[in-house]
Amino acid sequence: xxxxxxxxxxxxxxxxxxxxxxxxxxxxxxxxxxxxxxxxxxxxxxxxxxxxxxxxxxxxxxxxxxxxxxxxxxxxxxxxxxxxxxxxxxxxxxxxxxxxxxxxxxxxxxxxxxxxxx
Numbered sequence: 001x002x003x004x005x006x007x008x009x010x011x012x013x014x015x016x017x018x019x020x021x022x023x024x025x026x027x028x029x030x031x032x033x034x035x036x037x038x039x040x041x042x043x044x045x046x047x048x049x050x051x052x053x054x055x056x057x058x059x060x061x062x063x064x065x066x067x068x069x070x071x072x073x074x075x076x077x078x079x080x081x082x083x084x085x086x087x088x089x090x091x092x093x094x095x096x097x098x099x100x101x102x103x104x105x106x107x108x109x110x111x112x113x114x115x116x117x118x
Contacts, residue, residue, distance in 0.1 A: 002113075009110025016104025022037060023096040040088040041081040 009118070029035045 005110050005113060009107045010112075012107030012110065014107075016100040016107060018103070019100030019103065020097050023100065027089070027093045031087070036084075037085040037089045038092075039081075039085060041084040043077055043081045049078050054118045 026035075030037045
């Protein structure tokens with residue numbers, strides 16, 4: 001019984017450390033742009049709005065239209081899903097690292113159990 005709990009402890013320790021390193025390596029590859037982040041969010045192709053003639057628009061409406069066009073150039077629509085995907089991956093990687101740490105901790109406890117049959 002003692003020997004099997006130590007073996008199981010080592011298996012848990014190695015599994016936990018492997019999960020942690022796997023999450024860290026995947027995160028490193030994603031944030032250095034070697035691989036893409038998992039696609040949790042996607043942008044659907046929208047039908048472009050018909051061009052509106054600037055004639056007959058009030059100055060406020062023209063100013064609003066110009067601001068919208070400038071915002072599209074500064075912050076493209078594809079950036080929002082990419083940012084959300086990176087945030088989602090960061091949360092998932094954090095959960096995996098925490099879980100790997102918990103698994104490794106259980107393994108350490110099983111390895112270091114002191115019994116009377118030593």
